Amino acid sequence: MPCKVLIVYYTRTGNTAKVAQELATELGADVERVEEKRDKAGLMGAIRSGKNLFLNKLADIESPKKDPSQYDIVVIGTPILLNQMSLPIRAYITRFKHKFKSVAFFCVGGLGSKKAFKDMAYVCGKAPKATLGMSYLTYYSGQYKKRIAEFTKSILDGSGQP
Numbered sequence: 001m002p003c004k005v006l007i008v009y010y011t012r013t014g015n016t017a018k019v020a021q022e023l024a025t026e027l028g029a030d031v032e033r034v035e036e037k038r039d040k041a042g043l044m045g046a047i048r049s050g051k052n053l054f055l056n057k058l059a060d061i062e063s064p065k066k067d068p069s070q071y072d073i074v075v076i077g078t079p080i081l082l083n084q085m086s087l088p089i090r091a092y093i094t095r096f097k098h099k100f101k102s103v104a105f106f107c108v109g110g111l112g113s114k115k116a117f118k119d120m121a122y123v124c125g126k127a128p129k130a131t132l133g134m135s136y137l138t139y140y141s142g143q144y145k146k147r148i149a150e151f152t153k154s155i156l157d158g159s160g161q162p
């Protein structure tokens with residue numbers, strides 16, 4: 001039976017969205033974009049995000065359209081902000097982790113991905129089936145397609161390392 005995959009991501013400036021779309025095409029997955037109730041666009045949005053990250057405040061997110069319990073695996077993507085996962089993704093995981101059968105993580109932002117993945121696994125209460133840290137260097141290098149292919153293979157055949 002084919003593996004049913006849901007890709008859940010948050011993005012501020014669109015980079016994580018690009019990787020999410022690419023993964024969705026490769027995996028034949030459904031996609032859920034996590035949205036904050038308060039707009040985080042522009043300079044003031046970035047300052048507010050930074051302040052909330054510093055204060056570790058849980059974000060107020062819109063209700064998702066997809067039910068994660070209907071999927072074999074939920075692939076969660078986030079930008080790295082101040083060495084952490086984004087607050088909307090923290091809020092999503094906190095609210096819906098009891099519905100995840102299995103998880104994999106990806107992030108966009110080079111520094112802090114290991115720490116963010118560790119934290120995401122802790123909040124989920126589950127080790128990820130696979131992880132993909134995508135820095136700008138990876139994104140614009142020849143490694144990009146290869147890393148995406150390795151990650152999707154790990155998700156589909158279960159050979160990925162946490």
Ligand SMILES: Cc1cc2nc3c(=O)[nH]c(=O)nc-3n(C[C@H](O)[C@H](O)[C@H](O)COP(=O)(O)O)c2cc1C
Nearest residue numbers: 011012013014015016079080081082083109110111
């Ligand atoms: C307030 C703030 C803090 C950031 N902190 C980090 C960081 O710690 N490590 C990193 O690699 N990138 C950091 N970045 C860069 C973002 O991770 C990067 O721009 C990412 O691609 C944004 O993803 P998005 O386009 O999906 O929103 C930071 C950006 C902002 C605005």
